[in-house]
Amino acid sequence: MIFFIVMSINLLGDGVRDALDPRLKSGALTRPQPATKIDPTFNAAKEESNPDAVLSVNALETQFRIAKRVYRAVNQVSFDIAPGECLGLIGESGSGKSVTALSVMGLVASPPGVISGGDIRFKGDSLIGASYETLRKLRGNDVAYIFQDPLATLHPLFRVGEQMMEAILVHEKVPPADAHARAVSLLEAVHIPNAPERMNAFPHELSGGMRQRVAIAMALVNNPSLIIADEPTTALDVTVQGQILALLDELRRTRNVSVLFITHDFGVVAQLCDRVAVMYAGKIVETGKTAEVLDAPAHPYTKKLIACVPELGRGKGDLEAIPGLPPVVDKLPPGCAFAARCSKAKAACETGDVACHQHAGRMVLCHFPEEKRV
Numbered sequence: 001m002i003f004f005i006v007m008s009i010n011l012l013g014d015g016v017r018d019a020l021d022p023r024l025k026s027g028a029l030t031r032p033q034p035a036t037k038i039d040p041t042f043n044a045a046k047e048e049s050n051p052d053a054v055l056s057v058n059a060l061e062t063q064f065r066i067a068k069r070v071y072r073a074v075n076q077v078s079f080d081i082a083p084g085e086c087l088g089l090i091g092e093s094g095s096g097k098s099v100t101a102l103s104v105m106g107l108v109a110s111p112p113g114v115i116s117g118g119d120i121r122f123k124g125d126s127l128i129g130a131s132y133e134t135l136r137k138l139r140g141n142d143v144a145y146i147f148q149d150p151l152a153t154l155h156p157l158f159r160v161g162e163q164m165m166e167a168i169l170v171h172e173k174v175p176p177a178d179a180h181a182r183a184v185s186l187l188e189a190v191h192i193p194n195a196p197e198r199m200n201a202f203p204h205e206l207s208g209g210m211r212q213r214v215a216i217a218m219a220l221v222n223n224p225s226l227i228i229a230d231e232p233t234t235a236l237d238v239t240v241q242g243q244i245l246a247l248l249d250e251l252r253r254t255r256n257v258s259v260l261f262i263t264h265d266f267g268v269v270a271q272l273c274d275r276v277a278v279m280y281a282g283k284i285v286e287t288g289k290t291a292e293v294l295d296a297p298a299h300p301y302t303k304k305l306i307a308c309v310p311e312l313g314r315g316k317g318d319l320e321a322i323p324g325l326p327p328v329v330d331k332l333p334p335g336c337a338f339a340a341r342c343s344k345a346k347a348a349c350e351t352g353d354v355a356c357h358q359h360a361g362r363m364v365l366c367h368f369p370e371e372k373r374v
């Protein structure tokens with residue numbers, strides 16, 4: 001009797017939770033589909049993509065649809081990455097950088113994620129609506145990801161060597177001895193001392209910097225053409241961060257890999273990236289060559305972001321901060337999303353769409369861009 005009473009109370013409790021838990025309604029606890037859902041009323045991109053680019057993203061829109069709310073996490077985002085080029089994607093937390101990166105390989109969890117417009121072309125082939133088999137062949141092979149937390153990427157119960165060999169053997173039929181040799185040489189390439197022995201280490205036996213090096217080696221196992229690195233140095237201390245950035249720079253120059261580097265730190269962009277795209281509330285607000293953007297930011301948001309970077313030797317003065325918070329992407333204001341925080345905002349900024357236009361040799365999404373200092 002006690003057993004039946006306990007079981008029925010448990011089942012009743014589970015039923016009540018299933019009916020009332022908001023996370024279940026949002027789809028957060030359901031098993032996601034293997035590739036992000038494409039909206040049936042999809043808006044194809046109007047403009048042609050750049051045929052020479054490794055990755056060409058054109059007017060991409062990714063949304064999260066939760067009950068009646070639509071979160072426009074990525075809204076008309078366009079950028080190209082040339083072979084061997086490093087593009088930095090920078091913006092505050094919540095600006096849509098990770099969702100953009102995950103959309104490329106259809107890794108945004110659906111539900112609730114939906115790609116509702118635009119185009120993504122990898123080496124000229126459109127990935128929108130591509131079969132799961134096509135995406136699976138590219139993932140970890142021609143396109144590799146490095147995430148912020150290597151402990152979340154590496155399986156805690158397997159030795160790092162086994163995990164690297166598995167990544168090779170899933171995509172290529174080679175003898176295990178060859179896969180082993182390739183894994184060791186990659187651990188050496190990312191400057192892990194005593195690589196053959198480290199193959200037998202478990203992730204928890206390595207330090208944070210070493211683990212991130214293993215994650216980078218794992219991204220390189222199948223000679224990718226594109227690496228998407230989502231804040232790979234944010235969890236590391238400054239010295240290790242410097243070493244990992246130098247390593248990524250060396251690898252992309254020696255192996256001609258293109259890199260999409262996501263960060264919230266302009267200091268990191270300055271060290272590594274050829275070009276930079278600044279993102280705010282799901283849109284790219286400025287794109288240009290790193291040195292030019294750093295020298296003369298055109299968008300008021302870019303200018304503020306650069307002013308927030310601490311500088312050695314600048315003295316004791318207060319660091320600038322951007323007042324206010326970014327808007328929630330399911331209730332974007334009309335006009336410019338930055339208007340509430342912008343010191344240059346005028347009445348024209350609060351109505352109608354702001355069009356992207358060329359200003360001082362780069363794309364800017366602002367009615368009143370900053371003028372270059374003389």
Ligand SMILES: Nc1ncnc2c1ncn2[C@@H]1O[C@H](COP(=O)(O)OP(=O)(O)O)[C@@H](O)[C@H]1O
Binds near residue numbers: 329
């Ligand atoms: N699973 C989700 N459900 C609803 N909204 C989400 C989900 N994941 C991300 N978002 C929203 O998408 C926006 C962009 O997030 P993200 O790309 O992770 O930002 P970041 O620039 O910090 O990487 C944020 O406003 C976030 O709240």
Ligand code: SF4
Binds near residue numbers: 336
């Ligand atoms: S459009 Fe207006 S509010 Fe928006 S960034 Fe430019 S000046 Fe500021």
Ligand SMILES: [Mg+2]
Binds near residue numbers: 097098099
């Ligand atoms: Mg992120």
